[in-house]
Amino acid sequence: MPTALVIHAHPDDEVFATGAATSVLSSEGWQVALRVATAGVGTAANRLPGSCELLGIHEWDWLGGSDRWIDDGGQGGPRTVAAADPSAIAAEVVKAIRGRTPDLVLTVGSDGLTGHPDHIAVSRAVQLAVRQEPRRTLGARLRAQDVRAGQDLLKQLLPDAQIGSGRVVGCPEGTELELVEGASEDSRRQALDQYYDRLGTGPLAELVRTHNSRSDGLLLRAVFDATGWQYDRFEVLCPGA
Numbered sequence: 001m002p003t004a005l006v007i008h009a010h011p012d013d014e015v016f017a018t019g020a021a022t023s024v025l026s027s028e029g030w031q032v033a034l035r036v037a038t039a040g041v042g043t044a045a046n047r048l049p050g051s052c053e054l055l056g057i058h059e060w061d062w063l064g065g066s067d068r069w070i071d072d073g074g075q076g077g078p079r080t081v082a083a084a085d086p087s088a089i090a091a092e093v094v095k096a097i098r099g100r101t102p103d104l105v106l107t108v109g110s111d112g113l114t115g116h117p118d119h120i121a122v123s124r125a126v127q128l129a130v131r132q133e134p135r136r137t138l139g140a141r142l143r144a145q146d147v148r149a150g151q152d153l154l155k156q157l158l159p160d161a162q163i164g165s166g167r168v169v170g171c172p173e174g175t176e177l178e179l180v181e182g183a184s185e186d187s188r189r190q191a192l193d194q195y196y197d198r199l200g201t202g203p204l205a206e207l208v209r210t211h212n213s214r215s216d217g218l219l220l221r222a223v224f225d226a227t228g229w230q231y232d233r234f235e236v237l238c239p240g241a
Contacts, residue, residue: 003030005035006034006107008107008122009108009122011036014052017113018140020230023055025056032058033058034052035092037068039071050194055191069081080118090126092125094133105238114142123139126237135241136239138234140232140233142171143175144169144170149223150224153226158213164216164219165215168216179232183231199217204221
C-alpha cells in the first residue's frame with residue numbers, strides 16, 4: 001500500500017492546503033499520515049482528529065512534540081516555527097520520513113500557500129529534509145487568478161472592506177502546477193467546520209457578518225467557492241530519488 005506523509009505547521013492547514021489531495025489519495029487506497037508542528041491556537045488540536053477522519057487521513061502525530069513550537073496567533077514570538085532554526089525543523093521532518101518511508105510527501109509550496117511565516121518555514125524545512133531523504137514532494141499553491149476570483153466574490157458583499165491579510169497572492173500565470181482533482185466537496189466543507197463556525201458550510205453572505213474580512217480563512221473559503229472545493233494544485237519541490 002503506498003503511503004503519503006503530509007507535513008504542516010498548524011491544525012487546519014490540512015484542510016486549506018491539502019484537503020482535496022488527501023481525500024483523493026485515501027480513496028485510491030493510499031495510507032495517509034499527517035505530522036503537525038504546533039497545536040495551533042486555542043482548542044484547534046482537539047478538532048484535528050475529526051478533520052482527519054473527514055479528509056481521509058489515517059493517522060496523525062506531532063512534528064517534534066506537542067509543545068516544541070507554538071502558534072502565537074501571528075505575533076512572531078521566539079517559539080514559533082518561523083523563528084526556529086530551519087535545520088532543527090528539517091531534522092524532525094527527516095525523522096518522520098524515516099519513520100513512515102513515504103512514497104509521497106505533501107506540504108505547502110515555497111510561498112507557504114498564504115504567505116504565513118510559519119508555513120514558509122515548514123516548506124523550507126521539508127525541502128531541506130528531502131535533500132537528505134529524497135522523496136517525491138509536492139507543495140500546495142494557489143493561482144493568482146483564483147485568489148482574485150475569491151477577492152472579487154467577497155468585494156461584492158464587502159465593497160469597502162479590506163479582504164484578507166494581504167499576504168495571499170498566489171503564483172503568477174504560467175507557473176507549472178500539478179492538479180489533484182475529484183475530492184468530496186462536502187467532506188472538505190465539513191472539515192473546515194471542525195475549526196471555524198460554519199466557515200465550510202454556511203452561506204458566504206452570512207459569514208461576512210460573523211467572520212473578520214481580514215481573515216485569510218474567509219478569503220480561502222471564497223476562493224474555494226469561486227474556483228472549486230474538489231481541487232488542490234501543487235508545485236514540485238522534489239521530483240524524488
